[in-house]
Amino acid sequence: MAALAAAAFVGLAGCSHAPIPVAENFPYTAQKKVRSAGHWDAVAEHVVSTTLARLAQTPASGQPLRVSLPSTPSAFDQAFRELLITRMVNEGKTVVERDDAPVRVSYQAQVVRHNSDRPHLIPGVFTAITAGVYVAHYLGVHAHPDAAMAGGLGYAALADVARSQYSGGPTHTEVILTTTIMQGDRYLVRNTDVYYVEDSDATLFQVARGPVPREFKVVSQ
The missing domain is CATH 1.20.5 (Single alpha-helices involved in coiled-coils or other helix-helix interfaces)
Incomplete structure (x- = not known):
């Protein structure tokens, strides 16, 4: 047994250097999966509580807010804005529709698709x-x-x-959700979270594309 252990040690010592880094997993973590509109509301609750807590530490904490809709909103974007406004109003914040609001809240949902096995x-x-x-x-x-x-x-x-x-289980599709609060051109608060979504639900977070134009072949008579 001692000889076997010594041989194993020698073998390991000979492998102490590798031509490239060795692959290693990250420590155990858990990531939530968004599977319903109710989950969207739970995400909105988390975003509002986190961003408002950090906003309270800035000089702009008591100023009116405007929640901006992305220029090309997805189905998620449209619903998420309403959920954010509802949560913020219920938290006692002043939310306005004016373009010249002193503080602007914006968000971006980026869909990431992995092709590797999960x-x-x-x-x-x-x-x-x-x-x-x-x-x-x-x-x-x-x-x-x-x-x-x-x-x-x-x-x-x-x-x-x-x-x-x-x-x-884990899916091939994730959403990186970033919420930003700005005053003028200054970033006051940034918050980013990552969620799993079902592969078949990815279109809810993506901008709908218009119909593909049809091609017609002109045949001379």
């Missing part, structure tokens, strides 16, 4: 939490926690799978 499950959080709980409990109470820990970890792994499955 792993359906990134395991970790429930399993890790359960393992930590069992280790902390059984080290001081039981001498043989193996069976109970195995059962608990099994349920935790199922919870990881269920959480990913019930959300529909």
Whole structure:
């Protein structure tokens, strides 16, 4: 066994240099998926609470706001503006329709499409939490926690799978949503969030294109 370990160490030592960087995953993270108009409202609530909290730290916090619609709005853009205005008014902000409003709120939804495969499950959080709980409990109470820990970890792994499955899993399509608050030509607040969206819903976040012009062939008589 010692000889095998030594041989493995020598092999690893020989591979301590690589011609290119080695691929590595980022740490475990979670990203919400937007699947309904109700989710759009939840996103609007998050955007308003975040941006207004930061706006309150600027000299423009008490001035009237105008929420601008993108020049070529998508279905999401049109609905999202209404949701933002509703949330801001309910928060007690003064929202106006004047072009000369001192503070302007704008937003942009950029659709990103990935062509690579999407792993359906990134395991970790429930399993890790359960393992930590069992280790902390059984080290001081039981001498043989193996069976109970195995059962608990099994349920935790199922919870990881269920959480990913019930959300529909990661998709090839994401939306980068950036909200900006400006006073004149000065940026006061910028907030960017990234969400998964179903691939078939991507058109809701994209500007509708006009009909493709038909080509006619002229045949001489």
